[in-house]
Amino acid sequence: MKKLITSDKNQTIKDIIKLKQKKEREKLGKFYIEGERIIDEIPDSVNIEMIVFSEKFYNEINQKDKYKNIQSLVVSDSVFKKISDTINPQGIMAICNIPKNCIEDIKITSNNFFVILDRICDPGNMGTIIRTAEALGVDTIFLSKGCVDLYNDKVIRATMGSIFHIKVIEQCDLLSLIDYLKDNKVKIVCTHLEGKKAPYNIDFKKSIGILIGNEANGVLDEYKEKSDELVKIPMVGNVESMNASISSAIIFYEVLSQRLNK
């Protein structure tokens, strides 16, 4: 058995606890995720720096081999509870390096499917949008400054692993991004309550960027004005707006169905 860490005064433990803060994650370029299932989904392109096991989990693993090439640590169950974000942690955590994606690496094709999120604040919405985006064929997601941090544990959990399967580029300057995409013949379609066109009246077959705004305030006017089209989901009830993850999913579905079907 490995050496057991039983104190939260241990320097490595203190460093892990720091990663609960966005500022520290950014400074150190690291984040952590919990749970065997999602850890098994980490692709080779993401570097796992360390696996942390609770004592109980470590003693119960059948295939210890699975993690044999990664530096690992076993901590007492009470220390694990302190580093975990959940009330009943499973007992396994991976410390990973934040992948470095940048706009320059994006390949422009004739049928890109980009999504641009402007200040999405709710972690559940962010995670669900990423999960749905993967399912419905989005290439790349661009996040504005002011979006909830991608490596927030609630976001990661809500993505159900999709965070590792789709390219997400954070901290984008949306004005210059929109200009860049338009220069490359990507049509920018902005979801907006002032939109006059329903999704099924917009042609999504060529390269597009779908712009989705903040839950309470929508898309900033300066981005709306640069957009090629405004889209609004038809609504018949006594409802003013939809949840951001719901309206995103509907637009993504319309894009995919036009591309598969028509």
Add this chain to the structure above:
Amino acid sequence: MKKLITSDKNQTIKDIIKLKQKKEREKLGKFYIEGERIIDEIPDSVNIEMIVFSEKFYNEINQKDKYKNIQSLVVSDSVFKKISDTINPQGIMAICNIPKNCIEDIKITSNNFFVILDRICDPGNMGTIIRTAEALGVDTIFLSKGCVDLYNDKVIRATMGSIFHIKVIEQCDLLSLIDYLKDNKVKIVCTHLEGKKAPYNIDFKKSIGILIGNEANGVLDEYKEKSDELVKIPMVGNVESMNASISSAIIFYEVLSQRLNK
């Protein structure tokens, strides 16, 4: 100023606290909702038995007239915190009678849009499905036994008021409901991972009932077998399934768009 209740030993307060439990809500036929905005949306068809104010909220209301025809109660802020489900309650709660909707009251037309939920367990999903259903033109929602209670405070909050605008019938026996609807020429379309048709390949223009299953286990086989069609949303990523509220929204959108557009 009204008489102020300052003790949670008061019988009325004890009765309100009981309503936190589903069993008691069912027994007494009552539920409560919190927040001025949603209370303002309660239609005349729902009987409000009493409004409860916190002392602080009561002293700050401008239009006390708004509630003048309803029995009301002012309680100390600390008592209000005890009856409330939120950490920072606004300070207004309505105790309402549970509306009695029954299958026999449903009007069958040539273009009904029914939704049937089989054991949806997550309150956020249930509330979001109800909200989206209203926005996208659903007539009536039928809930199986085993669905999360409609009058759970998290469900009510997630509906954003839609719970008062759309007919929801609880505790349905789905086998007999499906038979009844089929006898009345309503096509039953079941969302299912074994479905071979995409939503855009199904004709939703005539009367339909969309059957949506439990988050983990989907629709029970006995309901699936009675269905006229199985539908599956096309997915291209490395994703096994979608969130129930997301897939519901996509199907509802397809129905509405066929009816508005084609």
